[in-house]
Amino acid sequence: MAYLNSNNGRLFYELEGEAGKEVLVFSNSLGTDHSLWNLQVPEVLKQFRVLRYDVRGHGQSETTSGPYSIKLLANDVLELLDHLELEKANFCGISIGGLTGQWLGIHAPERIDKLIIANSAAKIGTTEGWNERIDSVRKNGLASIEEATRQRWFTPEFVAANPELVEEVLRVFVQTDPEGYCSCCAAVRDADFRQDISRIQAPTLVIAGTEDKVCTVEDGGLLAENIPDARQVNLKAAHISNIEAAADFSRLLINFCSS
Numbered sequence: 001m002a003y004l005n006s007n008n009g010r011l012f013y014e015l016e017g018e019a020g021k022e023v024l025v026f027s028n029s030l031g032t033d034h035s036l037w038n039l040q041v042p043e044v045l046k047q048f049r050v051l052r053y054d055v056r057g058h059g060q061s062e063t064t065s066g067p068y069s070i071k072l073l074a075n076d077v078l079e080l081l082d083h084l085e086l087e088k089a090n091f092c093g094i095s096i097g098g099l100t101g102q103w104l105g106i107h108a109p110e111r112i113d114k115l116i117i118a119n120s121a122a123k124i125g126t127t128e129g130w131n132e133r134i135d136s137v138r139k140n141g142l143a144s145i146e147e148a149t150r151q152r153w154f155t156p157e158f159v160a161a162n163p164e165l166v167e168e169v170l171r172v173f174v175q176t177d178p179e180g181y182c183s184c185c186a187a188v189r190d191a192d193f194r195q196d197i198s199r200i201q202a203p204t205l206v207i208a209g210t211e212d213k214v215c216t217v218e219d220g221g222l223l224a225e226n227i228p229d230a231r232q233v234n235l236k237a238a239h240i241s242n243i244e245a246a247a248d249f250s251r252l253l254i255n256f257c258s259s
Protein backbone atom coordinates (compact mmCIF):
# COMPACT_ATOMS: atom_id res chain seq x y z
CA MET A 1 0.00 0.00 0.00
CA ALA A 2 1.36 3.40 -0.90
CA TYR A 3 0.48 6.97 -1.83
CA LEU A 4 1.17 9.07 -4.90
CA ASN A 5 0.87 12.83 -5.09
CA SER A 6 -1.21 13.39 -8.21
CA ASN A 7 -2.50 16.80 -9.39
CA ASN A 8 -1.92 18.13 -5.88
CA GLY A 9 -3.86 15.28 -4.33
CA ARG A 10 -2.66 12.25 -2.38
CA LEU A 11 -3.80 9.07 -4.11
CA PHE A 12 -3.90 5.74 -2.28
CA TYR A 13 -2.93 2.64 -4.28
CA GLU A 14 -1.89 -0.97 -3.88
CA LEU A 15 0.08 -2.97 -6.46
CA GLU A 16 0.12 -6.72 -5.86
CA GLY A 17 1.45 -9.73 -7.72
CA GLU A 18 4.54 -10.90 -9.53
CA ALA A 19 6.58 -8.40 -11.54
CA GLY A 20 6.61 -9.38 -15.21
CA LYS A 21 2.95 -10.40 -15.32
CA GLU A 22 0.44 -8.23 -17.22
CA VAL A 23 -1.24 -5.59 -15.06
CA LEU A 24 -4.97 -5.24 -14.46
CA VAL A 25 -6.12 -1.92 -12.95
CA PHE A 26 -9.36 -1.81 -10.95
CA SER A 27 -11.32 1.44 -10.55
CA ASN A 28 -14.10 1.65 -7.95
CA SER A 29 -17.63 3.07 -8.12
CA LEU A 30 -19.06 6.12 -6.37
CA GLY A 31 -19.08 5.73 -2.58
CA THR A 32 -16.79 2.69 -2.46
CA ASP A 33 -13.03 2.16 -2.36
CA HIS A 34 -10.39 -0.35 -3.49
CA SER A 35 -11.86 -3.00 -1.14
CA LEU A 36 -14.78 -3.27 -3.59
CA TRP A 37 -12.58 -5.70 -5.56
CA ASN A 38 -11.71 -8.01 -2.65
CA LEU A 39 -13.69 -10.88 -4.16
CA GLN A 40 -11.91 -10.60 -7.53
CA VAL A 41 -8.31 -10.12 -6.45
CA PRO A 42 -7.30 -13.63 -5.24
CA GLU A 43 -8.41 -15.24 -8.54
CA VAL A 44 -7.04 -12.47 -10.74
CA LEU A 45 -3.64 -12.57 -9.00
CA LYS A 46 -3.12 -16.11 -10.28
CA GLN A 47 -2.60 -14.65 -13.77
CA PHE A 48 -2.11 -10.88 -13.45
CA ARG A 49 -0.57 -8.17 -11.35
CA VAL A 50 -3.33 -6.13 -9.75
CA LEU A 51 -3.27 -2.36 -9.31
CA ARG A 52 -6.07 -1.02 -7.14
CA TYR A 53 -6.51 2.56 -6.01
CA ASP A 54 -9.10 4.72 -4.27
CA VAL A 55 -10.76 7.17 -6.63
CA ARG A 56 -10.00 10.79 -5.66
CA GLY A 57 -12.21 11.89 -2.75
CA HIS A 58 -12.82 8.27 -1.70
CA GLY A 59 -11.26 5.87 0.81
CA GLN A 60 -7.72 6.91 1.71
CA SER A 61 -7.28 9.17 -1.33
CA GLU A 62 -7.43 12.88 -0.64
CA THR A 63 -10.48 15.05 -1.19
CA THR A 64 -9.06 17.98 -3.10
CA SER A 65 -11.34 20.89 -3.89
CA GLY A 66 -14.01 20.04 -6.43
CA PRO A 67 -15.96 19.68 -8.56
CA TYR A 68 -14.00 16.94 -10.35
CA SER A 69 -14.15 15.86 -13.97
CA ILE A 70 -13.70 12.40 -15.47
CA LYS A 71 -10.64 13.82 -17.26
CA LEU A 72 -9.08 14.65 -13.87
CA LEU A 73 -9.91 11.18 -12.50
CA ALA A 74 -8.49 9.52 -15.63
CA ASN A 75 -5.32 11.59 -15.36
CA ASP A 76 -4.91 10.20 -11.84
CA VAL A 77 -4.73 6.75 -13.45
CA LEU A 78 -2.20 7.91 -16.05
CA GLU A 79 -0.03 9.46 -13.31
CA LEU A 80 -0.21 6.22 -11.36
CA LEU A 81 0.86 4.21 -14.42
CA ASP A 82 3.72 6.66 -15.09
CA HIS A 83 4.82 6.55 -11.45
CA LEU A 84 4.90 2.74 -11.49
CA GLU A 85 6.58 2.73 -14.94
CA LEU A 86 3.75 0.73 -16.45
CA GLU A 87 3.49 1.52 -20.13
CA LYS A 88 0.23 -0.31 -20.75
CA ALA A 89 -2.37 -2.09 -18.63
CA ASN A 90 -5.75 -3.76 -18.76
CA PHE A 91 -8.38 -1.57 -17.10
CA CYS A 92 -11.59 -2.60 -15.34
CA GLY A 93 -13.86 0.14 -14.00
CA ILE A 94 -17.33 -0.05 -12.55
CA SER A 95 -19.86 2.77 -12.93
CA ILE A 96 -17.86 6.02 -12.46
CA GLY A 97 -14.81 3.76 -12.91
CA GLY A 98 -16.34 2.70 -16.23
CA LEU A 99 -16.57 6.37 -17.27
CA THR A 100 -12.88 6.74 -16.40
CA GLY A 101 -12.22 3.67 -18.55
CA GLN A 102 -14.11 5.23 -21.46
CA TRP A 103 -12.08 8.45 -21.18
CA LEU A 104 -8.84 6.45 -21.17
CA GLY A 105 -9.97 4.36 -24.16
CA ILE A 106 -10.82 7.54 -26.10
CA HIS A 107 -7.89 9.78 -25.10
CA ALA A 108 -5.06 7.46 -24.07
CA PRO A 109 -5.41 4.37 -26.30
CA GLU A 110 -1.67 3.69 -26.15
CA ARG A 111 -1.94 3.02 -22.37
CA ILE A 112 -4.90 0.62 -22.43
CA ASP A 113 -4.62 -2.99 -23.45
CA LYS A 114 -8.05 -4.47 -22.77
CA LEU A 115 -10.95 -2.50 -21.34
CA ILE A 116 -13.74 -3.78 -19.10
CA ILE A 117 -16.63 -1.39 -18.53
CA ALA A 118 -19.00 -2.70 -15.86
CA ASN A 119 -22.40 -1.31 -14.84
CA SER A 120 -21.72 1.94 -16.59
CA ALA A 121 -23.03 4.02 -19.49
CA ALA A 122 -21.82 6.65 -21.94
CA LYS A 123 -24.08 9.05 -20.02
CA ILE A 124 -25.29 8.25 -16.50
CA GLY A 125 -28.43 9.93 -15.15
CA THR A 126 -29.53 13.53 -15.62
CA THR A 127 -28.11 16.90 -14.55
CA GLU A 128 -31.18 17.51 -12.36
CA GLY A 129 -30.89 14.11 -10.68
CA TRP A 130 -27.19 14.60 -9.87
CA ASN A 131 -27.74 18.15 -8.60
CA GLU A 132 -30.52 16.89 -6.32
CA ARG A 133 -28.25 14.14 -4.99
CA ILE A 134 -25.41 16.62 -4.37
CA ASP A 135 -27.73 19.02 -2.52
CA SER A 136 -29.20 16.23 -0.43
CA VAL A 137 -25.78 14.84 0.59
CA ARG A 138 -24.44 18.33 1.41
CA LYS A 139 -27.50 19.01 3.62
CA ASN A 140 -28.10 15.62 5.23
CA GLY A 141 -24.95 13.52 4.80
CA LEU A 142 -24.40 10.14 3.16
CA ALA A 143 -26.25 8.20 5.88
CA SER A 144 -29.46 9.86 4.67
CA ILE A 145 -29.21 8.04 1.32
CA GLU A 146 -27.84 4.74 2.66
CA GLU A 147 -31.08 2.77 2.33
CA ALA A 148 -31.81 4.03 -1.20
CA THR A 149 -28.22 3.20 -2.14
CA ARG A 150 -28.54 -0.36 -0.75
CA GLN A 151 -31.65 -0.84 -2.90
CA ARG A 152 -29.92 0.44 -6.07
CA TRP A 153 -26.75 -1.56 -5.48
CA PHE A 154 -28.10 -5.01 -4.57
CA THR A 155 -31.24 -7.05 -5.18
CA PRO A 156 -33.41 -7.77 -2.09
CA GLU A 157 -32.61 -11.50 -2.46
CA PHE A 158 -28.87 -10.83 -2.35
CA VAL A 159 -29.21 -8.52 0.68
CA ALA A 160 -31.25 -11.16 2.53
CA ALA A 161 -28.74 -13.93 1.75
CA ASN A 162 -25.56 -11.89 2.35
CA PRO A 163 -26.31 -9.35 5.11
CA GLU A 164 -22.74 -9.04 6.42
CA LEU A 165 -21.14 -8.58 3.01
CA VAL A 166 -23.70 -5.92 2.08
CA GLU A 167 -23.24 -4.12 5.42
CA GLU A 168 -19.47 -4.06 4.89
CA VAL A 169 -19.90 -2.34 1.50
CA LEU A 170 -22.40 0.13 2.98
CA ARG A 171 -20.04 0.81 5.91
CA VAL A 172 -17.47 2.05 3.40
CA PHE A 173 -20.22 4.10 1.74
CA VAL A 174 -21.26 6.01 4.89
CA GLN A 175 -17.61 6.59 5.83
CA THR A 176 -16.87 8.21 2.44
CA ASP A 177 -16.04 11.91 2.62
CA PRO A 178 -19.31 13.65 1.55
CA GLU A 179 -17.38 16.38 -0.30
CA GLY A 180 -15.33 13.78 -2.20
CA TYR A 181 -18.55 11.96 -3.05
CA CYS A 182 -20.25 15.18 -4.26
CA SER A 183 -17.21 16.19 -6.33
CA CYS A 184 -17.34 12.80 -8.05
CA CYS A 185 -21.13 13.10 -8.54
CA ALA A 186 -20.36 16.30 -10.46
CA ALA A 187 -17.85 14.41 -12.63
CA VAL A 188 -20.52 11.81 -13.47
CA ARG A 189 -23.12 14.55 -14.07
CA ASP A 190 -20.90 16.35 -16.57
CA ALA A 191 -19.68 13.29 -18.50
CA ASP A 192 -21.26 12.40 -21.83
CA PHE A 193 -19.24 10.13 -24.09
CA ARG A 194 -22.03 9.15 -26.50
CA GLN A 195 -20.38 10.95 -29.42
CA ASP A 196 -16.88 9.68 -28.60
CA ILE A 197 -17.04 5.98 -27.73
CA SER A 198 -16.74 4.93 -31.37
CA ARG A 199 -13.08 6.08 -31.08
CA ILE A 200 -12.24 3.43 -28.48
CA GLN A 201 -9.87 0.96 -30.11
CA ALA A 202 -9.21 -1.40 -27.21
CA PRO A 203 -10.98 -4.75 -27.22
CA THR A 204 -13.78 -4.05 -24.76
CA LEU A 205 -15.98 -6.19 -22.54
CA VAL A 206 -19.17 -4.51 -21.38
CA ILE A 207 -20.73 -6.08 -18.29
CA ALA A 208 -24.28 -5.13 -17.35
CA GLY A 209 -26.61 -6.25 -14.57
CA THR A 210 -30.07 -7.49 -15.53
CA GLU A 211 -31.43 -5.90 -12.32
CA ASP A 212 -29.39 -2.69 -12.52
CA LYS A 213 -31.72 0.32 -12.69
CA VAL A 214 -28.90 2.89 -12.55
CA CYS A 215 -26.95 1.72 -15.61
CA THR A 216 -29.27 -0.59 -17.49
CA VAL A 217 -28.72 -3.46 -19.90
CA GLU A 218 -29.77 -0.98 -22.64
CA ASP A 219 -27.07 1.47 -21.49
CA GLY A 220 -24.58 -1.39 -21.80
CA GLY A 221 -26.02 -2.13 -25.26
CA LEU A 222 -25.33 1.43 -26.42
CA LEU A 223 -21.69 1.02 -25.34
CA ALA A 224 -21.31 -2.41 -26.95
CA GLU A 225 -22.95 -1.32 -30.22
CA ASN A 226 -20.83 1.80 -30.61
CA ILE A 227 -17.40 0.65 -29.43
CA PRO A 228 -15.97 -1.07 -32.53
CA ASP A 229 -14.43 -4.15 -30.84
CA ALA A 230 -16.85 -4.72 -27.97
CA ARG A 231 -19.09 -7.44 -26.67
CA GLN A 232 -21.61 -7.43 -23.86
CA VAL A 233 -22.41 -9.95 -21.15
CA ASN A 234 -25.34 -9.50 -18.79
CA LEU A 235 -25.07 -10.90 -15.27
CA LYS A 236 -27.97 -11.52 -12.93
CA ALA A 237 -27.21 -8.68 -10.53
CA ALA A 238 -28.07 -5.11 -9.63
CA HIS A 239 -25.57 -2.21 -9.80
CA ILE A 240 -22.61 -3.71 -7.93
CA SER A 241 -22.39 -6.81 -10.11
CA ASN A 242 -18.79 -7.64 -9.20
CA ILE A 243 -20.05 -8.44 -5.70
CA GLU A 244 -23.53 -9.79 -6.43
CA ALA A 245 -22.27 -12.09 -9.22
CA ALA A 246 -18.66 -12.23 -8.03
CA ALA A 247 -17.60 -15.62 -9.38
CA ASP A 248 -19.09 -15.03 -12.85
CA PHE A 249 -17.63 -11.52 -12.94
CA SER A 250 -14.12 -12.79 -12.08
CA ARG A 251 -14.30 -15.62 -14.60
CA LEU A 252 -15.44 -13.28 -17.40
CA LEU A 253 -12.74 -10.76 -16.57
CA ILE A 254 -9.92 -13.30 -16.46
CA ASN A 255 -11.03 -15.10 -19.64
CA PHE A 256 -11.38 -11.82 -21.49
CA CYS A 257 -8.00 -10.44 -20.42
CA SER A 258 -6.19 -13.68 -21.15
CA SER A 259 -7.78 -14.26 -24.59
Ligand SMILES: O=C(O)CCC(=O)CC(=O)O
Pocket residue numbers: 028029030031094095096097124149152153188214239
Ligand atom coordinates in the same frame (compact mmCIF):
# COMPACT_ATOMS: atom_id res chain seq x y z
O1 LIG B 1 -21.95 4.10 -8.99
C1 LIG B 1 -21.46 5.08 -9.59
O2 LIG B 1 -20.22 5.20 -9.68
C2 LIG B 1 -22.33 6.13 -10.20
C3 LIG B 1 -23.74 5.76 -10.48
C4 LIG B 1 -24.64 5.78 -9.29
O3 LIG B 1 -25.48 6.63 -9.17
C5 LIG B 1 -24.50 4.74 -8.31
C6 LIG B 1 -25.48 4.79 -7.17
O4 LIG B 1 -25.18 5.41 -6.18
O5 LIG B 1 -26.51 4.16 -7.29
